[in-house]
Amino acid sequence: MKALTVHQGLVAPMDRANVDTDMIIPKQFLKSIKRSGFGPNLFDELRYLDVGEPGQDCSQRPLNPDFALNQARYQGASVLLARENFGCGSSREHAPWALEDFGFRAIIAPSYADIFYNNCFKNGLLPIVLSEAEVEQLFQALYAQPGFELTIDLQQQQVRLADGQVMPFSVDEFRRYCLLNGLDDIGLTLQDAELIREYEQQRAAQAPWFFGE
Amino acid sequence: MQTLYDKLWQQHVVKERDDGTALLYIDRHLLHEVTSPQAFEGLRLAGRKPWRISANLATPDHNVPTDTEERKSGIAGISDQISRIQVQTLNDNCEAFGITQFDMQDQRQGIVHVVGPEQGATLPGMTIVCGDSHTATHGAFAALAHGIGTSEVEHVLATQCLIQRKMKNMLVRVEGDLPLGVTAKDIVLHVIGVIGTAGGNGHAIEFAGSAIRSLSMEGRMTICNMAIEAGARVGLVAVDQTTIDYLQGRPFAPKQHWQQAVDYWRTLISDEGAQFDKVVEINAADIQPQVTWGTSPEMVVPVTAQVPTLAQAKSETQARDWQRAYQYMGLQPGQAISDIRLDRVFIGSCTNSRIEDLRQAAEVAKGKKVAASVKQAMVVPGSGLVKAQAEAEGLHQIFIEAGFEWREPGCSMCLAMNADRLGAGEHCASTSNRNFEGRQGFGGRTHLVSPAMAAAAAIAGHFVDLRSWEN
Numbered sequence: 001m002k003a004l005t006v007h008q009g010l011v012a013p014m015d016r017a018n019v020d021t022d023m024i025i026p027k028q029f030l031k032s033i034k035r036s037g038f039g040p041n042l043f044d045e046l047r048y049l050d051v052g053e054p055g056q057d058c059s060q061r062p063l064n065p066d067f068a069l070n071q072a073r074y075q076g077a078s079v080l081l082a083r084e085n086f087g088c089g090s091s092r093e094h095a096p097w098a099l100e101d102f103g104f105r106a107i108i109a110p111s112y113a114d115i116f117y118n119n120c121f122k123n124g125l126l127p128i129v130l131s132e133a134e135v136e137q138l139f140q141a142l143y144a145q146p147g148f149e150l151t152i153d154l155q156q157q158q159v160r161l162a163d164g165q166v167m168p169f170s171v172d173e174f175r176r177y178c179l180l181n182g183l184d185d186i187g188l189t190l191q192d193a194e195l196i197r198e199y200e201q202q203r204a205a206q207a208p209w210f211f212g213e
Numbered sequence: 214m215q216t217l218y219d220k221l222w223q224q225h226v227v228k229e230r231d232d233g234t235a236l237l238y239i240d241r242h243l244l245h246e247v248t249s250p251q252a253f254e255g256l257r258l259a260g261r262k263p264w265r266i267s268a269n270l271a272t273p274d275h276n277v278p279t280d281t282e283e284r285k286s287g288i289a290g291i292s293d294q295i296s297r298i299q300v301q302t303l304n305d306n307c308e309a310f311g312i313t314q315f316d317m318q319d320q321r322q323g324i325v326h327v328v329g330p331e332q333g334a335t336l337p338g339m340t341i342v343c344g345d346s347h348t349a350t351h352g353a354f355a356a357l358a359h360g361i362g363t364s365e366v367e368h369v370l371a372t373q374c375l376i377q378r379k380m381k382n383m384l385v386r387v388e389g390d391l392p393l394g395v396t397a398k399d400i401v402l403h404v405i406g407v408i409g410t411a412g413g414n415g416h417a418i419e420f421a422g423s424a425i426r427s428l429s430m431e432g433r434m435t436i437c438n439m440a441i442e443a444g445a446r447v448g449l450v451a452v453d454q455t456t457i458d459y460l461q462g463r464p465f466a467p468k469q470h471w472q473q474a475v476d477y478w479r480t481l482i483s484d485e486g487a488q489f490d491k492v493v494e495i496n497a498a499d500i501q502p503q504v505t506w507g508t509s510p511e512m513v514v515p516v517t518a519q520v521p522t523l524a525q526a527k528s529e530t531q532a533r534d535w536q537r538a539y540q541y542m543g544l545q546p547g548q549a550i551s552d553i554r555l556d557r558v559f560i561g562s563c564t565n566s567r568i569e570d571l572r573q574a575a576e577v578a579k580g581k582k583v584a585a586s587v588k589q590a591m592v593v594p595g596s597g598l599v600k601a602q603a604e605a606e607g608l609h610q611i612f613i614e615a616g617f618e619w620r621e622p623g624c625s626m627c628l629a630m631n632a633d634r635l636g637a638g639e640h641c642a643s644t645s646n647r648n649f650e651g652r653q654g655f656g657g658r659t660h661l662v663s664p665a666m667a668a669a670a671a672i673a674g675h676f677v678d679l680r681s682w683e684n
């Protein structure tokens with residue numbers, strides 16, 4: 001997993017509420033058995049004018065000029081600004097994979113669906129929660145100012161604007177630690193293997209049928 | 214005093230961590246072909262082994278063909294090459310790691326959330342996870358069940374644990390007798406209409422009250438299944454005699470320790486006076502047969518109603534969402550729901566493909582014909598065993614005579630990963646759980662309903678109120 005400490009990047013808008021994971025990466029792309037390569041199909045139905053199929057050369061497809069990520073001013077964006085309940089719907093981890101593969105390192109929104117929120121951290125993608133008012137302010141600033149960039153500082157848990165304004169955010173200590181260090185949490189859990197075995201023994205004594213009769 | 218959720222949580226904590234998360238032990242892990250390949254790959258790359266192989270149970274469901282001909286020659290016969298690779302990969306992984314799989318040719322194969330309970334692999338008091346958000350279904354058995362992502366699938370395979378943060382408690386109490394023609398699906402759609410698709414975010418929802426207790430296990434599963442559409446990862450129903458009766462004699466259910474298990478299961482209820490962070494009270498008598506008109510499950514109204522107008526929107530954001538939904542769905546604000554013409558009808562999915570669902574649909578379809586204007590009406594049983602049971606009862610004959618297609622088990626048109634899908638602009642009455650844009654095919658327009666409502670809509674060619682419908 002890629003570590004994230006301080007990141008400065010161009011911001012792109014996803015200006016609608018309840019963006020679901022089907023929208024982030026449509027189901028036909030879930031047929032892949034790989035973890036990478038989903039970036040070209042991120043927001044496929046919004047981004048292209050034709051119907052996307054896996055294995056296509058996306059550079060040949062007709063783009064929807066109205067979709068923000070297709071506009072020149074947002075090329076190279078690495079921070080996504082979104083509205084409430086981002087990532088709702090299906091639990092597919094392909095959604096953060098697609099966002100990450102496209103080049104996003106952080107998302108800013110007033111709220112997220114739980115599973116999506118969890119999945120982001122496991123893939124080196126930081127979902128930041130700011131208040132509705134702050135998000136609104138960022139949208140205004142973003143629209144007013146081509147080339148709008150933000151600095152995401154996970155160390156200090158701050159979003160910083162170019163004009164010096166600071167928006168603090170909070171993240172679970174454990175998740176922050178893993179993301180700052182690019183750590184795999186399976187390895188961390190296995191450090192507690194002894195405890196897991198103890199739990200199993202205890203449980204098997206109380207409820208043996210859980211472990212097969 | 215504890216809620217049911219508090220008890221389930223507490224009983225599975227292996228370790229509390231300083232940051233407020235906990236290492237939670239997982240009793241049952243269900244796997245399917247779509248969200249597992251990358252997890253097995255990760256396991257291999259790291260040189261790790263599954264922690265407890267017997268905790269895992271796998272079956273392919275999302276992209277298996279439901280066409281009887283295509284199914285005949287097994288995996289090699291799957292015409293979509295990418296689907297074939299996924300199903301084959303699940304096979305290979307299960308074989309390599311020694312995990313029990315009900316493969317495509319096994320009569321026990323089916324949608325993973327139908328198969329688990331049907332086999333008794335879903336038991337009260339268990340923690341159950343699966344790389345699929347509708348894992349909430351299993352909460353109908355007072356099991357703590359929720360969907361996980363693929364990295365978590367790998368984590369569970371390797372450690373039999375998950376790192377979790379405790380959720381809040383929410384109670385949805387539905388009291389009273391259900392009006393005639395109103396089913397579990399209508400209850401849950403109504404609840405989502407009331408609390409919204411974010412209403413349960415961060416909460417485990419326990420469904421309680423006399424209307425819930427009066428439901429069969431099938432009905433309770435339908436309700437818990439859609440907890441996720443209400444924003445909650447977990448839906449729960451307390452154990453009662455209905456739960457216990459359902460489980461007795463199932464292949465994976467305890468036998469030698471049956472009585473001991475039952476005694477324990479009976480403790481899996483919320484204590485009198487337990488505190489919930491949020492309580493929603495619903496009067497069963499207020500619930501009518503529901504139809505979604507838009508592109509989110511919360512865009513739902515009674516079948517007798519109209520597509521809402523912008524004046525009814527609660528906020529500017531909602532008004533914008535509705536405007537987009539009118540356009541996508543090709544509907545006018547104020548248009549009567551009963552005026553919506555249907556192109557296809559889908560009866561199936563982990564929400565409504567169990568035997569009781571098929572019985573309800575068959576009862577409506579009996580002796581009738583699917584309207585000529587409907588291009589396709591299909592019934593897709595949730596598992597091979599549901600299919601066999603339905604055939605033993607002659608339900609398939611009723612469907613076939615009425616003009617429905619009778620298919621092989623799988624997710625099918627619920628998410629259109631296989632060949633079963635909507636064309637652009639087509640309206641579909643569907644018993645599934647999501648009406649998102651493109652969910653059932655690019656440009657497809659989904660209306661979520663109960664099985665009986667879907668069957669009636671197939672026959673009438675448009676939505677009808679079952680309660681006053683004469684055909």
Ligand code: SF4
Pocket residue numbers: 274275324325326345347562563564623624627628645646
């Ligand atoms: S039936 Fe639909 S919702 Fe259920 S597991 Fe399959 S795809 Fe998911």
